[in-house]
Amino acid sequence: MTEEKKQYRFDSVDLILYLWNRRLPIIILTGIAALASIIASLVIEEKYKSEVIIFPSASSSVSHDLLAMNIAKKEILKLGEDEEVEQLLQVLNSDEIRERIISKYDLMNHYEIDSAVKYPQTTLYKEFSDNISFLPTKFMSVRIEVFDKEPQMAANIANDISNLVDTIMNKMQKERALEALALVEKEYTTLKGQINVLEDSLTVIRKLGVVDYESQAEVITDAYAQAIVDGKYEAAKKLQKNIDILAEYGGAYVSIRDYLEFEKKQLSNLKAKYAEAKVDATQDLPNKFVVNSAFVAEKKSYPVRWLIVVVSTFSAFILSVLLLVVFDAVGRRLNEIKQKD
Numbered sequence: 409m410t411e412e413k414k415q416y417r418f419d420s421v422d423l424i425l426y427l428w429n430r431r432l433p434i435i436i437l438t439g440i441a442a443l444a445s446i447i448a449s450l451v452i453e454e455k456y457k458s459e460v461i462i463f464p465s466a467s468s469s470v471s472h473d474l475l476a477m478n479i480a481k482k483e484i485l486k487l488g489e490d491e492e493v494e495q496l497l498q499v500l501n502s503d504e505i506r507e508r509i510i511s512k513y514d515l516m517n518h519y520e521i522d523s524a525v526k527y528p529q530t531t532l533y534k535e536f537s538d539n540i541s542f543l544p545t546k547f548m549s550v551r552i553e554v555f556d557k558e559p560q561m562a563a564n565i566a567n568d569i570s571n572l573v574d575t576i577m578n579k580m581q582k583e584r585a586l587e588a589l590a591l592v593e594k595e596y597t598t599l600k601g602q603i604n605v606l607e608d609s610l611t612v613i614r615k616l617g618v619v620d621y622e623s624q625a626e627v628i629t630d631a632y633a634q635a636i637v638d639g640k641y642e643a644a645k646k647l648q649k650n651i652d653i654l655a656e657y658g659g660a661y662v663s664i665r666d667y668l669e670f671e672k673k674q675l676s677n678l679k680a681k682y683a684e685a686k687v688d689a690t691q692d693l694p695n696k697f698v699v700n701s702a703f704v705a706e707k708k709s710y711p712v713r714w715l716i717v718v719v720s721t722f723s724a725f726i727l728s729v730l731l732l733v734v735f736d737a738v739g740r741r742l743n744e745i746k747q748k749d
Contacts, residue, residue, distance in 0.1 A: 437728035445721060453557055454557060454708040456704075458702035461549050461551055464696055500542040509565060509569060521535065552570060564702075588688070606667060613664070616653060624654060628651055635647060
């Protein structure tokens with residue numbers, strides 16, 4: 409068998425022999441790749457990582473938790489679950505948080521993005537998402553991760569984002585709570601005014617002599633009957649005037665009195681709702697529990713240069729071997745074709 413027709417079976421021994429025979433191109437290609445990966449790893453900008461771990465609080469009405477009589481239903485100290493985690497992630501990914509962070513730290517200049525490029529805003533948003541991420545954990549918490557070339561800024565951004573969660577969520581809740589408060593306050597004020605009118609009307613009737621219709625009617629009627637029996641017609645005449653007053657204003661007195669009692673019960677219930685709405689509209693309780701705040705990193709987290717060099721060099725070694733195998737196989741096939749011709 410000639411040297412050209414010699415084929416490797418590529419068992420363990422043949423593979424070693426093949427690599428040894430082709431050591432020079434393999435070493436050259438692998439060495440070039442190693443050198444390139446070293447240079448590339450040195451060029452890559454170093455970044456420091458800071459992170460905040462937060463738990464969402466349970467979604468509940470603060471006024472209900474604070475003012476409700478049933479203590480067993482208090483949810484104000486309870487951690488949130490899947491739904492609250494999803495809501496928290498949605499808030500963290502909101503445009504408002506992103507724009508506030510970009511504006512506060514002037515990230516356009518910090519990331520060295522030229523405003524004259526074709527899509528500066530798109531480039532800025534991509535850089536933002538590459539360096540800042542929000543990840544749910546298996547423990548129902550959310551991790552805020554920030555990478556930056558300045559360790560102090562990475563920590564500041566992470567902590568500010570955590571603080572902005574309460575600002576944004578309270579703002580959304582207050583917008584709705586203030587509308588509810590305005591509605592309840594309007595109803596409360598209207599009902600209170602109606603009660604004042606009813607009380608004024610009842611006062612006028614009382615001044616006319618109707619103080620307690622049922623008891624007065626019973627007593628005066630008995631006295632009138634007794635005066636007639638005793639022949640005291642003058643006294644009976646005076647009592648008749650009182651009976652006439654009761655007959656004229658008694659019905660109105662009873663109607664106003666009963667309606668006033670009903671309205672006062674409604675006002676009491678509405679007052680409780682007004683107190684709850686006021687608490688919801690003015691409260692600023694946190695919507696999260698901070699487990700770990702961000703701190704200034706002492707060493708870089710990216711890039712891991714040795715890992716880049718090792719992976720790149722090993723990949724170049726494998727690729728060079730495969731290319732040489734393919735090259736040799738193609739060369740042998742061409743030689744066979746030439747010999748047949």
